[in-house]
Amino acid sequence: MNKKTRPLVVVVGGGPVGLSVAALLSSNSKLEKFDVHLVDSGSAPTWFRDSLDLRVYALSRVSQNILNSLGVWESITTCRSSPYEKMHVWQGKYDARLGSVTFDSAEVGEPDLGHIVEDSLLRVELIKNLERAGVKITFGAELSSIDIRQREAHVTLSTGEKLSAAILIAADGGSSTVRDLLEMPITKVSYQQQAIVTHIETEKSHGETAWQRFLPDGPLAFLPLADGRSSVVWSTKSNHAKTLCELRDSEFRAKLQSASGNVLGKISSFTKRASFPLQASHAHQYCGNRVVLVGDAAHKIHPLAGQGMNLGLMDAAVVADVLLEALHKGEDPGDLRVLRRYERQRKGDNLKMLLALDVLHRLFGVSGNLMPPLRSIGLSAFDAMPFVKSKIMRRALGYRNQLPGAAINPIV
Numbered sequence: 391m392n393k394k395t396r397p398l399v400v401v402v403g404g405g406p407v408g409l410s411v412a413a414l415l416s417s418n419s420k421l422e423k424f425d426v427h428l429v430d431s432g433s434a435p436t437w438f439r440d441s442l443d444l445r446v447y448a449l450s451r452v453s454q455n456i457l458n459s460l461g462v463w464e465s466i467t468t469c470r471s472s473p474y475e476k477m478h479v480w481q482g483k484y485d486a487r488l489g490s491v492t493f494d495s496a497e498v499g500e501p502d503l504g505h506i507v508e509d510s511l512l513r514v515e516l517i518k519n520l521e522r523a524g525v526k527i528t529f530g531a532e533l534s535s536i537d538i539r540q541r542e543a544h545v546t547l548s549t550g551e552k553l554s555a556a557i558l559i560a561a562d563g564g565s566s567t568v569r570d571l572l573e574m575p576i577t578k579v580s581y582q583q584q585a586i587v588t589h590i591e592t593e594k595s596h597g598e599t600a601w602q603r604f605l606p607d608g609p610l611a612f613l614p615l616a617d618g619r620s621s622v623v624w625s626t627k628s629n630h631a632k633t634l635c636e637l638r639d640s641e642f643r644a645k646l647q648s649a650s651g652n653v654l655g656k657i658s659s660f661t662k663r664a665s666f667p668l669q670a671s672h673a674h675q676y677c678g679n680r681v682v683l684v685g686d687a688a689h690k691i692h693p694l695a696g697q698g699m700n701l702g703l704m705d706a707a708v709v710a711d712v713l714l715e716a717l718h719k720g721e722d723p724g725d726l727r728v729l730r731r732y733e734r735q736r737k738g739d740n741l742k743m744l745l746a747l748d749v750l751h752r753l754f755g756v757s758g759n760l761m762p763p764l765r766s767i768g769l770s771a772f773d774a775m776p777f778v779k780s781k782i783m784r785r786a787l788g789y790r791n792q793l794p795g796a797a798i799n800p801i802v
């Protein structure tokens with residue numbers, strides 16, 4: 391196909407999901423592909439070899455496959471990533487035999503349960519891929535207006551630039567401007583919680599294990615980092631989080647030490663702290679004529695299972711499959727009937743995960759004298775159900791009955 395006749399896709403949002411969908415649609419290995427223009431309101435990311443990004447993600451096997459099919463996984467692991475083989479989940483005092491659940495990759499015949507990857511590294515490697523494919527990227531530009539017509543989406547940027555796209559993909563995160571400008575309805579539930587993140591150095595090794603303790607105010611997670619430290623995600627009530635963020639370093643360390651139940655021994659140092667408000671949200675529709683929502687723009691979930699980015703990367707792979715197939719068949723890829731194929735494949739899956747995490751969050755938030763011992767019994771019982779645990783692990787690894795092309799690419 392002559393390059394000039396390729397339809398233009400405008401992707402709004404250069405987070406990992408937007409960059410991935412742009413890369414999948416413009417990849418050189420495809421016979422049919424799209425011209426893509428990606429716009430992000432922020433600045434271009436930089437990755438530093440000598441300091442680990444505060445923002446990290448636990449990426450599943452299927453996310454790894456998607457990134458591998460784009461040719462970026464090897465560069466990511468060469469630079470820095472941290473596989474984790476086990477995950478311990480407990481409440482109260484940690485005891486491997488009682489009141490806890492252990493997920494072990496060996497039980498499902500996998501080398502690990504996933505990798506911890508830095509946001510900036512992921513984005514830098516995806517941008518290199520886009521530059522190789524000749525994708526135009528504009529940083530520091532917002533969306534001023536959108537005018538949807540029958541056959542095109544007209545977009546004006548804050549720079550004054552006007553674009554006419556066959557499809558507009560909103561990957562602009564939980565506070566999506568595209569979604570708001572088009573008045574696409576969404577249901578939002580605030581958890582009245584904030585997640586505090588920091589990296590800590592501990593006396594004991596993390597042992598390539600993710601640790602998660604359920605506390606009365608929310609879960610506290612430790613994710614193993616490549617340099618031996620652990621990344622903390624401490625979800626707690628908003629007013630408690632505010633207090634914790636304002637504490638002096640020594641006071642914060644003491645609080646974290648106590649909350650950790652000393653599972654990794656003494657905490658010797660930690661980096662700066664950042665906090666993120668937590669909410670669940672779900673768009674009523676993932677598409678309109680010429681418009682598609684992906685990633686957090688379509689759905690936001692509690693980070694307690696580290697799945698938000700994984701769901702977003704799956705959205706990216708599915709929407710790319712649907713659009714490329716439509717192009718291949720000579721259909722109009724921006725037609726609502728085509729875009730609905732993406733929605734049908736992703737909505738149920740995302741909603742199931744959102745609801746499962748919401749229930750889990752509420753279950754561990756219920757107070758009362760009887761609840762902690764009942765939950766401990768429940769965790770022990772659950773730990774003794776290998777079949778159920780395997781099913782959950784395979785789900786968390788991203789496996790589904792039907793996977794998009796990019797997700798079944800074997801790791802080389």
Ligand SMILES: Cc1cc2nc3c(=O)[nH]c(=O)nc-3n(C[C@H](O)[C@H](O)[C@H](O)COP(=O)(O)OP(=O)(O)OC[C@H]3O[C@@H](n4cnc5c(N)ncnc54)[C@H](O)[C@@H]3O)c2cc1C
Pocket residue numbers: 402403404405406407408429430431432446447448449531532533561562563564565566567568585587623666684685686687693695696697698699700701702
């Ligand atoms: C504390 C915490 C820990 C988490 N840990 C994990 C984890 O371990 N594993 C996991 O899978 N998920 C995790 N998540 C969820 C994950 O962070 C999100 O699901 C993911 O970042 C969504 O990616 P995205 O690309 O859709 O959106 P974002 O990462 O939010 O990116 C949106 C992009 O759009 C740009 N943008 C915004 N508005 C505009 C505009 N108007 N015009 C142009 N550009 C715009 C922004 O600059 C940004 O680059 C975690 C979340 C939190 C809060």
